[in-house]
Amino acid sequence: MRTVPISDADDPRVAPYVSIRERDLAGRSDGRFIVEGKVTLSILLERSRFEIESVFIGRSRLEPLSEILAQVPPEVPVYVAPQAVMDQVAGFPIHRGVLACARKGQPFGVEKLLDAETLLVLNGISNHDNVGAAFRNAAAFGAGGVLLDEQSCDPLYRKSIRVSAGAALWLPFVQAGQGEDHITGLQSAGFDIWAMTPRTTAAELHQLKPSAKTAILLGPEGPGLEDALIDRCRPVRIAMAGGFDSINVATAGAIALAYCHATSMAGDD
Incomplete structure (x- = not known):
């Protein structure tokens, strides 16, 4: 697991997570989507057909999620931030403290x-x-x-x-x-x-x-x-x-x- 500390809400590495509520409602045009929560992150890693791009979690969630995070491919960054920074990036309180970004890829016929x-x-x-x-x-x-x-x-x-x-x-x-x-x-x-x-x-x-x-x-x-x-x-x-x-x-x-x-x-x- 490759953890990357994030201390600034303007860090470009977490740009896909900025104002996620507004961006989701407006519709993303970059082929990405956001997953929120422990259960859905686990499924994304274990049985999803979609490619995971990054994980973004609150610092306090790093240890409790260690078993799930151990499944993150080594090339996928796990961004870790204080809760206040994470909330600032997302634009609202992320109570679950767990987000991930994935790509839709080619749709099925x-x-x-x-x-x-x-x-x-x-x-x-x-x-x-x-x-x-x-x-x-x-x-x-x-x-x-x-x-x-x-x-x-x-x-x-x-x-x-x-x-x-x-x-x-x-x-x-x-x-x-x-x-x-x-x-x-x-x-x-x-x-x-x-x-x-x-x-x-x-x-x-x-x-x-x-x-x-x-x-x-x-x-x-x-x-x-x-x-x-x-x-x-x-x-x-x-x-x-x-x-x-x-x-x-x-x-x-x-x-x-x-x-x-x-x-x-x-x-x-």
């Missing part, structure tokens, strides 16, 4: 996902917490990957990674195109696409049997999926108590994914 039995497809999901939770659910219930349209937020946004419990760092995903393109491509590849909707005319989830290849399509909270997209797929709803017709989008995805996973496991038995 959609063909990377087409051999999966179950996919999660996100359309217009602009909330970072929901995207992160959707990735966590997809990983928990054995989805083979996640397909996002261009309007959905970046799963490698710092908060999305943290909410995903690091799943966004290793679960295959593709972010490209529009919902119409996704439906056409997935149907051509043999996927039965379940468009999750509160429509009363939609089939109830528990009455369905997943196909050999099933894609769960989720839309934004509030407006939901556009009718034109739903009508090209199999409309599916989750039965709920009377007088209530909607739940959080990530929760809806979790229920549908869990049902597919449980049904698949029962079939294997």
Whole structure:
């Protein structure tokens, strides 16, 4: 482990970490992204497909994180700073005292996902917490990957990674195109696409049997999926108590994914 002391917030070596909240929201154009926290740093080092560029930690975290930091490749610098300097660089208090910078590299093509039995497809999901939770659910219930349209937020946004419990760092995903393109491509590849909707005319989830290849399509909270997209797929709803017709989008995805996973496991038995 190559530790490098940082005593000045203007040190150019920690430039990727400057004002990270504002830079993340504005969108980074340099192919980098920031990971925050002990758990996600561990996953970035142990099973991520992304190249780590540097680590930036508070001085007090050096000893407690020694086992994790021992996994940092020798050519990757570990910048160590007093907490006050770290906070000044980041632009807000970094309570966890753990940051890392990685590179996105070349994105996957959609063909990377087409051999999966179950996919999660996100359309217009602009909330970072929901995207992160959707990735966590997809990983928990054995989805083979996640397909996002261009309007959905970046799963490698710092908060999305943290909410995903690091799943966004290793679960295959593709972010490209529009919902119409996704439906056409997935149907051509043999996927039965379940468009999750509160429509009363939609089939109830528990009455369905997943196909050999099933894609769960989720839309934004509030407006939901556009009718034109739903009508090209199999409309599916989750039965709920009377007088209530909607739940959080990530929760809806979790229920549908869990049902597919449980049904698949029962079939294997």
